């Protein structure tokens with residue numbers, strides 16, 4: 129019998145400080161902090177109502193921004209539509225140069241941009257700077273892809289015809305993004321759009337708009353012409369803004385990252401104008417550990433995967449399936465590592481894990497924990513709220529023996545709950561893993577290549593990550609299947625979603641000589 133330490137009943141996590149009420153980072157380049165929307169190359173400060181952006185660590189108001197009227201969406205669409213007329217004709221080399229400039233500017237300002245991400249989103253500064261570099265890498269990648277958009281020459285049945293295809297920019301794109309990656313979720317869409325020759329109207333999340341505005345500021349500095357990148361702001365009228373983007377005949381594509389529920393609304397609303405769509409939606413990632421895996425490595429990767437953004441990423445492990453023979457050992461090792469976390473405001477030195485985004489996020493974690501324990505899950509590490517740090521802090525909870533009917537198995541928790549379930553065979557775990565409407569990321573850990581390969585093949589997911597918990601980078605096609613959405617971002621395919629394939633036939637030609 130293994131002797132398993134169980135951490136039930138106390139929080140072994142260390143805290144750097146008691147609750148803090150105010151943290152204002154120092155910015156080398158204060159110009160990056162904008163207080164207005166950005167339309168047609170101009171900063172727009174409407175005199176009407178405003179909304180507050182708050183630091184999730186302290187609750188402190190960090191910015192007041194215009195809560196714009198819906199009419200601004202029409203203005204931004206008009207600006208983007210006018211800009212498209214000339215921008216689509218720019219050479220791919222020119223667009224590549226602007227993208228490269230923006231990559232360089234983001235890289236030069238990475239520390240400041242990281243502080244903005246950390247301030248408005250809560251993730252630790254090192255992780256936030258990592259996000260900024262990841263975000264910038266999409267501009268580097270698509271600077272390289274811009275000149276590599278190819279067509280084909282086709283052999284038609286009619287000998288007097290000659291036929292070829294070319295990829296042309298789809299047109300003005302409406303982009304809607306979430307708060308969990310305030311920078312990277314935008315650049316993963318804007319970079320291929322700009323590279324393809326499209327113009328953009330972006331509506332960032334009102335909880336994290338400062339990163340989007342800093343990006344607009346740098347895009348202007350990088351040389352993008354007015355109207356190519358427009359950022360509109362709303363807190364109270366988000367659905368109306370979404371509706372405008374979906375219904376406008378001038379917007380030819382809507383690209384959305386967020387929940388499956390909102391994705392479905394936007395898809396319905398886009399039907400009347402038959403928009404091209406990209407939908408990067410929710411996940412419910414299974415993280416499968418076989419008994420022959422390197423257990424220490426699997427634990428380290430589970431930590432990196434599960435606790436990136438304190439569990440608030442679409443590719444975070446949501447369900448951990450561990451082979452029965454090693455489940456207790458794995459759970460104990462995981463709890464031991466989690467107990468080393470230093471939780472606190474992301475901008476504070478040495479903090480490894482920050483707050484959640486808001487009260488609703490904490491409530492969902494609590495509900496999932498309560499539901500699973502009521503249904504018989506065993507508490508390995510009792511986490512819970514950390515009011516001594518602030519309203520949005522939650523120490524991770526680890527549960528094992530989580531029953532299949534627990535809510536966490538069918539819904540994305542999007543927070544720091546590790547829900548571990550035992551399995552016996554590969555067939556059984558593949559059945560568990562695929563028993564969901566979602567299919568974004570999946571993870572498999574085993575030293576046996578036969579196991580890794582056959583399980584990876586059987587998993588219904590857009591992305592399967594084997595023996596690593598971190599796989600995201602600009603070079604890979606990112607996207608889901610089933611109700612996790614469609615479209616691919618990044619990679620050589622990412623630009624295709626911002627183009628349409630046009631066929632040109634030249635008829636009446638003489639026979640070939």
Ligand SMILES: NC(=O)c1ccc[n+]([C@@H]2O[C@H](COP(=O)([O-])OP(=O)(O)OC[C@H]3O[C@@H](n4cnc5c(N)ncnc54)[C@H](O)[C@@H]3O)[C@@H](O)[C@H]2O)c1
Nearest residue numbers: 305306307332333366367370386387390408409410411442
């Ligand atoms: N697949 C991916 O690449 C990916 C990446 C990040 C996050 N996500 C998913 O996003 C979700 C978390 O983000 P969230 O809580 O911000 O999601 P959300 O769907 O609530 O919001 C996403 C964005 O849509 C906006 N929005 C909400 N209702 C809208 C409406 N009716 N019309 C137009 N816009 C509207 C929000 O303001 C926000 O900017 C999770 O499900 C996560 O898995 C997916």
Ligand SMILES: O=CCCC(=O)O
Nearest residue numbers: 308440441442443600
């Ligand atoms: O939240 C989802 C995006 C995560 C990523 O790009 O790795």
